Amino acid sequence: MTGIELRGVEKAYGKNPPVIENLDLQIEEGSFTILLGPSGCGKSTILRMIAGLERETAGHIFINGEDMRDVSPGGRGIAMVFQNYALYPTMTVKENIEFGLKNIKTPKQEREARVTEVVKMVGLTNYVNRKPQHLSGGQRQRVALARAIVKKPKVFLMDEPLSNLDAKLRAQIRTDLIELHRNLGATFVYVTHDQVEAMSMGTDIVLLDNGRIRQQGSPGSIYSAPRNLFTAQFIGSPPMNVVKAEDMEYRVDHAPHGTVSLGFRPENAVIVSERNPSERGRALFRGELAAREILGDHAIYKFKTACGSIRAKIMSGSTVEYGEWFVGVDRKYLYYFDEKGDAII
Amino acid sequence: MRDIEKVIDEYITLAIPMPRMAAAEKFLRGTARAATPYIMVAPAILTLCVFVVYPIMYMIWLSAFRWDMIGPKIYVGLGNFIELFSNPDFYLVIGNTFKFMSLSVSISIILALFLAVYLKANTRVNALLQSFIFTPYITSMVSVAFIWAWLMNSEYGLLNFMLGKAGVGGVRWLEDAGAAMYSMILVAVWKGLGYNVIILISAMRAIPRQLYEAAVLDNTKPFRTFFRITLPMISPTLFFLTLMNIIAAFKVFDQIALMTGGGPINATNTLVFDIYQFGFKFYQLGYASAQGVVLMALIAVCTAAYFGALSKRVHYGGEA
Numbered sequence: 001m002t003g004i005e006l007r008g009v010e011k012a013y014g015k016n017p018p019v020i021e022n023l024d025l026q027i028e029e030g031s032f033t034i035l036l037g038p039s040g041c042g043k044s045t046i047l048r049m050i051a052g053l054e055r056e057t058a059g060h061i062f063i064n065g066e067d068m069r070d071v072s073p074g075g076r077g078i079a080m081v082f083q084n085y086a087l088y089p090t091m092t093v094k095e096n097i098e099f100g101l102k103n104i105k106t107p108k109q110e111r112e113a114r115v116t117e118v119v120k121m122v123g124l125t126n127y128v129n130r131k132p133q134h135l136s137g138g139q140r141q142r143v144a145l146a147r148a149i150v151k152k153p154k155v156f157l158m159d160e161p162l163s164n165l166d167a168k169l170r171a172q173i174r175t176d177l178i179e180l181h182r183n184l185g186a187t188f189v190y191v192t193h194d195q196v197e198a199m200s201m202g203t204d205i206v207l208l209d210n211g212r213i214r215q216q217g218s219p220g221s222i223y224s225a226p227r228n229l230f231t232a233q234f235i236g237s238p239p240m241n242v243v244k245a246e247d248m249e250y251r252v253d254h255a256p257h258g259t260v261s262l263g264f265r266p267e268n269a270v271i272v273s274e275r276n277p278s279e280r281g282r283a284l285f286r287g288e289l290a291a292r293e294i295l296g297d298h299a300i301y302k303f304k305t306a307c308g309s310i311r312a313k314i315m316s317g318s319t320v321e322y323g324e325w326f327v328g329v330d331r332k333y334l335y336y337f338d339e340k341g342d343a344i345i
Numbered sequence: 346m347r348d349i350e351k352v353i354d355e356y357i358t359l360a361i362p363m364p365r366m367a368a369a370e371k372f373l374r375g376t377a378r379a380a381t382p383y384i385m386v387a388p389a390i391l392t393l394c395v396f397v398v399y400p401i402m403y404m405i406w407l408s409a410f411r412w413d414m415i416g417p418k419i420y421v422g423l424g425n426f427i428e429l430f431s432n433p434d435f436y437l438v439i440g441n442t443f444k445f446m447s448l449s450v451s452i453s454i455i456l457a458l459f460l461a462v463y464l465k466a467n468t469r470v471n472a473l474l475q476s477f478i479f480t481p482y483i484t485s486m487v488s489v490a491f492i493w494a495w496l497m498n499s500e501y502g503l504l505n506f507m508l509g510k511a512g513v514g515g516v517r518w519l520e521d522a523g524a525a526m527y528s529m530i531l532v533a534v535w536k537g538l539g540y541n542v543i544i545l546i547s548a549m550r551a552i553p554r555q556l557y558e559a560a561v562l563d564n565t566k567p568f569r570t571f572f573r574i575t576l577p578m579i580s581p582t583l584f585f586l587t588l589m590n591i592i593a594a595f596k597v598f599d600q601i602a603l604m605t606g607g608g609p610i611n612a613t614n615t616l617v618f619d620i621y622q623f624g625f626k627f628y629q630l631g632y633a634s635a636q637g638v639v640l641m642a643l644i645a646v647c648t649a650a651y652f653g654a655l656s657k658r659v660h661y662g663g664e665a
C-alpha cells in the first residue's frame with residue numbers, strides 16, 4: 001500500500017494553462033519524500049493539492065488508498081508546516097499548538113498531556129506563554145513543527161520550512177527533522193529547491209521540472225545515475241559539467257552511438273599540467289584557469305576551454321596556480337546523453 | 346533616528362563657523378542643536394494653538410459669563426453650570442445624545458463587520474456592492490437628509506407607502522416622539538456604514554491568507570475562525586474605528602438640524618444641536634459655552650473609559 005498516490009492529476013489556476021498535467025506520483029508510506037525542483041515548477045502546488053488547500057482540476061489523490069476528492073483539508077489526517085510558519089499571531093505558543101486539538105474537542109487532560117510532550121520535544125517548554133512575535137525565527141519554526149506534531153498526523157507536509165532561517169540553524173534543524181522522521185515513522189513530504197536539503201534528508205527524491213517528474217529515486221541513485229541532463233545538472237554542487245561532444249578538442253573514441261553530449265562531475269575531474277598521449281580512456285580538456293575558490297577541505301576551479309567552462313572540485317593538495325592546465329576525467333566517470341538529453345546507459 | 350541627528354549635527358557644524366571653538370560658540374552650537382527639533386515642529390504647533398487651543402480656552406473662559414453677543418459680558422462664575430445642571434431638559438438632551446451614540450455606533454459597527462466578512466472577497470460583484478454601500482458616505486448630508494425626510498414623510502413618503510402595501514399601518518417616522526430618535530439612528534447608520542465597511546474590509550484583506558489555511562487544516566469552524574482569527578487580527582483597526590465613530594456620533598448636528606430640528610418635543614435634541622440653539626438662536630453664548638465644556642468633558646471621559654476597557658485586548662504587532 002502506498003502512503004500517497006496522485007493519479008492523472010492536473011492543475012490549472014483560473015483560466016491559465018495548466019501548471020501540472022497528467023501527473024502520476026507515488027509516495028511510499030513512511031518515506032521522507034522530497035519534492036525538488038527549480039522555482040515555479042509546481043512543488044507547492046502539488047503539496048497544496050495533497051493538503052486539500054488547492055483543488056486539482058482533474059485526476060485523483062489518494063491517501064492510504066482513500067480518494068481525497070471530497071475530503072476537507074482537516075479530515076485528511078495530514079499536518080502542514082508553512083514556509084512563513086503561519087502561526088496565529090494573537091495566540092500564545094501553547095494556544096497555537098492546542099488550537100487544532102480544541103477544535104476537534106480533544107479532552108482537556110489528553111490535550112494538556114500531548115501539548116506538554118510536544119513542547120518538550122521541540123525544546124520550547126520555557127516559551128509556552130509567549131506570543132510568536134516575541135520568538136526568534138528558529139523558535140517560531142519549532143512552534144510550527146510542534147503544531148503539526150501534536151496532531152499525530154500520518155502525513156507531514158512541509159513547504160520550504162527552513163528557507164527563512166540562517167545556514168547554521170538550517171543545518172541543525174535538518175538533523176532534527178531526520179530524527180523526528182525516524183521517531184514518528186510518519187510519511188514526510190517535503191518541498192524544497194535546495195538540493196542539499198533534498199540529498200541530506202530525503203529517502204526518496206522527486207525531481208520536478210515544469211510540472212513534470214524528471215526522475216524519482218533515492219538520493220544515491222539520483223546522484224549517481226541521472227536519467228537525463230536536467231537531473232544531471234540539477235543535482236550536485238557544483239553541478240555536473242556537460243559539454244557537446246563535437247566541440248571537444250580531443251575526441252573520446254569510446255562514446256556510445258548517438259552521443260551528443262558528455263557529462264562528468266566536478267569531483268571526478270583531475271588537473272594535470274601536461275597531456276599524456278599514451279593515456280587512453282580518459283577525456284581530456286585543455287583550458288585556462290579562470291577562477292578558483294578555496295573552501296578549506298576542498299577547492300573549486302573553473303576553466304575556460306574550447307567547449308565552454310568546466311569546473312573541477314579537488315579535495316585537497318596544493319593550490320593550483322592561474323595559467324593553462326589540462327583537466328582529465330576517467331572514462332568510468334563519464335555520462336553520455338543523446339540529442340533529447342536522455343542518458344545513454 | 347541617529348542618522349537624522351547626525352545630519353542635523355553636520356548641518357549645524359557647517360552653519361556655524363568653527364575655526365576655534367570658544368566656549369560661547371560651543372554653547373551656541375549646543376543650544377542650536379537642542380532647539381532644532383522644536384523649530385521644526387513650531388509651525389504645526391502654532392497652527393494648532395491658533396485654531397484649536399485658543400478656541401477651547403476661549404470657550405472655557407466664556408462659560409463663566411452671561412453674554413448675548415452684543416451687550417457686555419457679565420461674570421457669573423459657575424452660574425451657567427448651575428443653571429445647566431438644574432435644567433431637566435439638559436438631562437433629556439444628554440440622554441438623547443448617549444442613546445444616539447451607543448445605538449448608532451454599535452449597530453453600524455456590527456453590521457459593518459458582517460458585511461465586510463461577506464464583501465471582502467475580491468470579486469466584481471463585491472466591488473460594485475462596495476461602491477453602492479460607500480455612496481451615502483460621500484453624499485452631502487443635505488441631500489441625504491432631504492431624501493430621507495421625503496422617504497419618511499408620514500403622508501406621502503415611500504416607506505409608509507410600502508408599509509401600506511404590505512398591509513402594515515404607517516409609522517410617523519419623524520413626527521412621533523417615540524420613533525423619531527430611531528429614525529435618526531437609522532439614517533446615521535445608513536450614511537456612515539459604507540465607510541466602516543471599507544475600512545474593515547481593507548483590514549481583513551491584510552490578514553495573511555496562510556492563517557486561514559492553517560485554520561482550515563486545524564479543523565476550525567467558520568464561526569470560530571471569525572472570533573479567534575479575523576476579529577483579533579483586525580482589533581487595532583476596529584478599536585480605532587469605533588472610537589472615531591463614537592466621537593463623531595457625540596458631535597451629531599447637521600442631520601438633526603436638517604431633519605427634525607431637535608423635535609418633536611426635544612425627542613431628537615442632542616448636545617451639539619442644543620449648543621447651537623442656545624448660542625446662535627437664543628444668543629446665550631455663556632450658557633452654550635458651558636454646554637460645550639460639558640460635551641468636551643463627556644467625550645474625554647468616554648474616550649478614556651473606552652481606552653481603559655479595551656486597549657489591553659487589542660493585538661498590536663506584526664504577523665509572525
Ligand SMILES: Nc1ncnc2c1ncn2[C@@H]1O[C@H](COP(=O)(O)OP(=O)(O)OP(=O)(O)O)[C@@H](O)[C@H]1O
Nearest residue numbers: 013016019037038039040041042043044045046193
Ligand atoms: N494562486 C495562483 N494563481 C495563479 N498561478 C499560480 C498560483 N499559484 C501558483 N501559480 C503558478 O503555478 C506555477 C507553480 O507554482 P508553485 O507555487 O507550485 O511553484 P513552486 O515550485 O512552489 O515554486 P517556488 O519554489 O518558487 O515556491 C507557477 O508558474 C506559478 O506562477
Ligand SMILES: [Mg+2]
Nearest residue numbers: 043044045159
Ligand atoms: Mg513554493
